[in-house]
Amino acid sequence: MFEAKLGSAALLKKIIDSIRDLVSDAPFDCSENALCLQAMDSSHVALVSLKLEVGLFETYRCDRTINLGISLANMAKALKCANNDDTCLIKYDDSETDNIVFCFVDTKRDKTQEVTVKLMDIDSEHLGIPDQDYACVVKMPSSEFQKVCRDLAMFSDSLNVTCTKANISFSGKGDTGGNVINYAPTASADDEDKKESVSIDLREPVNITFSIKYMNQFTKASGLCDTVKLSMSNDVPIVVEYDIEENGYLRFYLAPKIEDEEN
Amino acid sequence: MFEAKLGSAALLKKIIDSIRDLVSDAPFDCSENALCLQAMDSSHVALVSLKLEVGLFETYRCDRTINLGISLANMAKALKCANNDDTCLIKYDDSETDNIVFCFVDTKRDKTQEVTVKLMDIDSEHLGIPDQDYACVVKMPSSEFQKVCRDLAMFSDSLNVTCTKANISFSGKGDTGGNVINYAPTASADDEDKKESVSIDLREPVNITFSIKYMNQFTKASGLCDTVKLSMSNDVPIVVEYDIEENGYLRFYLAPKIEDEEN
Amino acid sequence: MFEAKLGSAALLKKIIDSIRDLVSDAPFDCSENALCLQAMDSSHVALVSLKLEVGLFETYRCDRTINLGISLANMAKALKCANNDDTCLIKYDDSETDNIVFCFVDTKRDKTQEVTVKLMDIDSEHLGIPDQDYACVVKMPSSEFQKVCRDLAMFSDSLNVTCTKANISFSGKGDTGGNVINYAPTASADDEDKKESVSIDLREPVNITFSIKYMNQFTKASGLCDTVKLSMSNDVPIVVEYDIEENGYLRFYLAPKIEDEEN
Numbered sequence: 001m002f003e004a005k006l007g008s009a010a011l012l013k014k015i016i017d018s019i020r021d022l023v024s025d026a027p028f029d030c031s032e033n034a035l036c037l038q039a040m041d042s043s044h045v046a047l048v049s050l051k052l053e054v055g056l057f058e059t060y061r062c063d064r065t066i067n068l069g070i071s072l073a074n075m076a077k078a079l080k081c082a083n084n085d086d087t088c089l090i091k092y093d094d095s096e097t098d099n100i101v102f103c104f105v106d107t108k109r110d111k112t113q114e115v116t117v118k119l120m121d122i123d124s125e126h127l128g129i130p131d132q133d134y135a136c137v138v139k140m141p142s143s144e145f146q147k148v149c150r151d152l153a154m155f156s157d158s159l160n161v162t163c164t165k166a167n168i169s170f171s172g173k174g175d176t177g178g179n180v181i182n183y184a185p186t187a188s189a190d191d192e193d194k195k196e197s198v199s200i201d202l203r204e205p206v207n208i209t210f211s212i213k214y215m216n217q218f219t220k221a222s223g224l225c226d227t228v229k230l231s232m233s234n235d236v237p238i239v240v241e242y243d244i245e246e247n248g249y250l251r252f253y254l255a256p257k258i259e260d261e262e263n
Numbered sequence: 264m265f266e267a268k269l270g271s272a273a274l275l276k277k278i279i280d281s282i283r284d285l286v287s288d289a290p291f292d293c294s295e296n297a298l299c300l301q302a303m304d305s306s307h308v309a310l311v312s313l314k315l316e317v318g319l320f321e322t323y324r325c326d327r328t329i330n331l332g333i334s335l336a337n338m339a340k341a342l343k344c345a346n347n348d349d350t351c352l353i354k355y356d357d358s359e360t361d362n363i364v365f366c367f368v369d370t371k372r373d374k375t376q377e378v379t380v381k382l383m384d385i386d387s388e389h390l391g392i393p394d395q396d397y398a399c400v401v402k403m404p405s406s407e408f409q410k411v412c413r414d415l416a417m418f419s420d421s422l423n424v425t426c427t428k429a430n431i432s433f434s435g436k437g438d439t440g441g442n443v444i445n446y447a448p449t450a451s452a453d454d455e456d457k458k459e460s461v462s463i464d465l466r467e468p469v470n471i472t473f474s475i476k477y478m479n480q481f482t483k484a485s486g487l488c489d490t491v492k493l494s495m496s497n498d499v500p501i502v503v504e505y506d507i508e509e510n511g512y513l514r515f516y517l518a519p520k521i522e523d524e525e526n
Numbered sequence: 527m528f529e530a531k532l533g534s535a536a537l538l539k540k541i542i543d544s545i546r547d548l549v550s551d552a553p554f555d556c557s558e559n560a561l562c563l564q565a566m567d568s569s570h571v572a573l574v575s576l577k578l579e580v581g582l583f584e585t586y587r588c589d590r591t592i593n594l595g596i597s598l599a600n601m602a603k604a605l606k607c608a609n610n611d612d613t614c615l616i617k618y619d620d621s622e623t624d625n626i627v628f629c630f631v632d633t634k635r636d637k638t639q640e641v642t643v644k645l646m647d648i649d650s651e652h653l654g655i656p657d658q659d660y661a662c663v664v665k666m667p668s669s670e671f672q673k674v675c676r677d678l679a680m681f682s683d684s685l686n687v688t689c690t691k692a693n694i695s696f697s698g699k700g701d702t703g704g705n706v707i708n709y710a711p712t713a714s715a716d717d718e719d720k721k722e723s724v725s726i727d728l729r730e731p732v733n734i735t736f737s738i739k740y741m742n743q744f745t746k747a748s749g750l751c752d753t754v755k756l757s758m759s760n761d762v763p764i765v766v767e768y769d770i771e772e773n774g775y776l777r778f779y780l781a782p783k784i785e786d787e788e789n
Contacts (some may be wrong), residue, residue, distance in 0.1 A: 373710040
């Protein structure tokens, strides 16, 4: 038996919408402390890691560890039925193991809606991702990073990141044009305009290049959090992380491109 | 000679836009008391019945009963030329029997616009629809009914309605999931929040199933009226009705599906 | 060396967006007094003439006359990278003749963005367009003229303009319908509602017909200026002109259709 209630269906909808183009079917791991999901994208290049901790939920009950395979397209359809203010109860009953049920309650009207989604068998290959010290951690507005990726994709297939203490530079180049975007870290990061600030926490400079296509996919999660955190070391996968209301996260991992002609 | 003037072209635009995907060419019956239209959809499954009474018009003159066959696609194009605040004069002149003319007057500017639409021959098969007592009449917000139909179509081809004195339930089921939506009738239907209330007037319980595709077409008329009226009896066509400013209506009739595997 | 700075990148973006469907690659003539562009559309029917005078720019430096061939699709991509409030510096360096550079500065944040666009060889066929006295000059709201063209295109391939001192009439006719739109010139053109007024300056009446397809392309520039100026004489190309902040213009020239069946 698994039963968890979110105060707002809209949050879960945003999360699923931001990963469903990357991952079509995903295994949800329900355990005592959290609802987790880990999956490679369909071309096995990027890794998505989602954690929703108990603290995010209004009520949470999980009798034993369960693995639920769900088509994210169908889950997105189910969540589309919710109004933004509806509460969302997620139910899985051991006696009816074929389905997961989403119950939406409209608090303004005497109305209930139960959407059932068929479960599927998915091989759950839980990769242990070692916690790591990164050479450089950048925090910046997620909308700003989204625009960087969109702009660079105009002319380039790749996104190069070069970071020093004084500057972070994103660049890309193609046959018909190119783009260089520089940010200086914000001097005083007052609490008030924190969500507008760019901060660089640097142990050593980095210079790495990624596929812009995947980065553009990741930034669909920009609506989840005002700030995105980029953790980077040379020759190591980048982590693009969105915090979820301080009780969870959505992380994307992407290995750098081997540089050939990139500058 | 037929000449009728609407205070707002927008109303007629909304009406035509809500039926033109269902009915491509339609016969308008102009008579002394009303402008009417009755037509089967192109696959001869659903029936559309529109009545615009004299009271809706600022001026109305109809010398004799006339039947005008119009392509609704072309009529929609003509009405698209009107600004929302324009008045709309509809003119048919016996001396120029090929055309109907829509005149739009922009009251803010010294501008007139006359759009001419060619008429066509259409067999007018006016079906007598007997007035009928229904086992159950439900009134609910039209936007709510529209969402019900849209949500059910996510997983299902059919919409099942089950109605008792205490509850109306809409449900649908497909291979990958399903949906059940329940409403309890609103206790006190105060005038103020009438347009938000759900009311059930029931002689005997009903349990019928319809094609969701057609229902979704009907709900395009939701913008015409805050409330939709569903009149149902078992094994009899449902009537989905939108009132038009208390001086007319737009009604859709749809025969139930013969149940086989539906629950 | 050419260097010119616009206070707002948005203006240039609007200009390029309004002509890039008509002209794919264009030669920009940079001279001491202005940045100009003259090009035929790809089917060699319409002529586009753009002039941006020095007064439009915050800074402007042009050492010698230069001709820069640019793909407008790529230039539009570059300008799409600018935020609406960004300033836009256009740079061409004689030592790096392959590229033009657009620098956007976000004044709210310590951020710079340099977008490079590759130049191309374009035959610059600068046509001398003689200044001409027209039989009739009409000024009207550009949004109104845009709607006229859109409405007429519903049923017709052509737009006929008939203009007298007392009235300007736009009309078009097709197999399934037609459209006639009349404007009387606004009596008093007070400064306040000038942008809503229609004025006719007439030496002799005109009656000419144009391809509606091209007119619809021209009206994409409607966002540039509240008022459009139509300069017409019988049997002579029309000039559709949008003023650019009193320091330049965007003009479209289109030869009339030879009338056959048009009325």
